Amino acid sequence: MNKNDTDYMVETRGLVKRYGKFTAVDHLDLRVKKGEIYGLLGPNGAGKTTTIKMLCGLLKVSGGEAHVNGRQVPDRRIAAEIGYMPQEIALYLGLSVHQNIAFFGNIFGLSRREIDEREKALLEFIDLAEWRGEMVANLSGGMKHRVSLVCSLVHTPPLLLLDEPTVGVDPELRVSFWDYFNDIKSQGRTILITTHYMDEASRCDRIGFMRSGKLIAEGTPDELLTLTGTQDLEDAFMRFSEQTVREGQL
Amino acid sequence: MKRLHFLTVTRRVFLDLRNDRRSLALIIIAPIFVMCVFGLAFGGEVKNVKVVVVDLDRGATATPGGGTLSLSEKIVSNLDTEILNVEYTGDRDTALARVENGDAYAAIIFPEDFTASALEQVKGTAGSPASIELLLDKSNINVANTITRTINDALLATMDQAGVQPPVMVDTVAVFGENAKFMDFFVPGIMAFAVYMITTLLTLVTFVGERTSGTLQRMLATTLNERDIVMGYATAFSIIGIGQAVLLLLVGILVFDITVIGNVMLAFLVIALLAIVSQALGILLSSTAKREAQAIQVLPFVVLPAFLLAGIFWPIEAIPAWLRPLSYIVPPTYAVDASRAVMLKGWGIEKIWIDIAALVAMAAFFLTLAVLSLRVRKE
16 A cells, blocks of 8 residues: 555554453554544553554554554654653653653754744643643643643644543633644544544544444444434444344454 | 664663752762762771780890890781871780770780790791790781781891891782772772672663553553663663763762773773663563562562672682582672773783673663563453
């Protein structure tokens, strides 16, 4: 598959991750279209984070294959096309907001001028412009989450892999985060987000329900609700989950 | 540009240190503190040791018609009073009691016929050899050796004054280390030890932080690879190691008046190599810990062997032969040996190349393992 010769920013075929006898991701077929927000939903241990980490090259693939923007994982060139925001804050608390952003910008070979321009725009975007010189250790939890998002955006990647970015974030900030995500999407970029908050899932263009390493259902929020005849995505997930168990697929 | 990618990590390590005054203090103050504490504690010579003299010597007449000579008095007067604090007592039992009570380290007892016997020995006439009885507290071997050496020196000085030459002489010529003090020997050792200890500790703690905070994963999800990260740290800590060595050398020269006769740049190269080995070891050990508290638990296993086996305080030859192989797997051993040879003996790279080769091999080995320890996480 050639780069850009696909409509999918992320495509996995029979992707497997095993730890000894335990299968964390079990023959996952996933397709994330360019320019969409795709939500991977599921309980803890469903394999969401493992999937993201395989796409980032942080974990080796045990079986199947995964492609990011047409390049097969692992490929070091993919790193430049990904903005990865892990579950943890994952910032240097002893560095200032600017120093953290500059560090990640430098890694991607950005010039000082580029870093300054992008940092200015991004800090305004997340409303932290006046905190530029502050040590990250002195910021509130919500602020740290926002800086973490900026660090994954500084090199303007076409794909954002966000691993439970709103865990531990207060409801008000979670709304702001989704505003940011929609803005990013409006710039034509793709977001693959993992979450176990069902209310957030309704904000995604498409959702994939994961359980025990498998993708048990996929579609737009409305499609999934219609298919299950339920009112909310939590019930829809439970229906698919029960159905899968009944059919003996788990 | 790509080849120097690791410098981004190096720069970040320095930024982190610049912002973190506590770590900066650890890097700057701790080695000086270690050196001063050990230097002052070990560097001073044994002085003011209380000894009791029982002088029962009646003296003798050396030449017909001459006055009475007391060799015991002359020997006591030749004792170095900076080292020995001499007190007199009348009899052997009292002197022994004072040693037994810990009131004195030794009792020096001159028998009644001491001078007479000595003179007879010198003249070659029959008689038992003159002997000094030394009741010695040998529980502190350092002090005991000093007392024995001081008495021997006084004895030789007295014989010299009396124009009596001992039958055998050892003529010592200092090939290296003429007038060398303990601190001259000690500074290169403590320089290597301080750099090893602080670099390993700092990398270990920092890297456990990188792992637990998620920054390591975040870095590895960028265009940086495991090698870049390890190289970035290695570069930063080798520069820091050189800085520490410069600092320690300055303190050694200015405070402890040490003498350096060799090329210090070569010594700095050795210390930089040791710093690279140490940081790689720190990264490697960090993979065994999930939290900083766990990381600290492995530290005694890193620090103590180096402290005791690397030849910092005593030569490796003084370590039991069966234990000596362990000395050769402790990285500071080679740095101590090489920097001491450079600074004290003025040796060049042509003579210390084995030490340098050992450090380079260890650096390559531990750097490879450090990179692999980061890669293992992907499995």
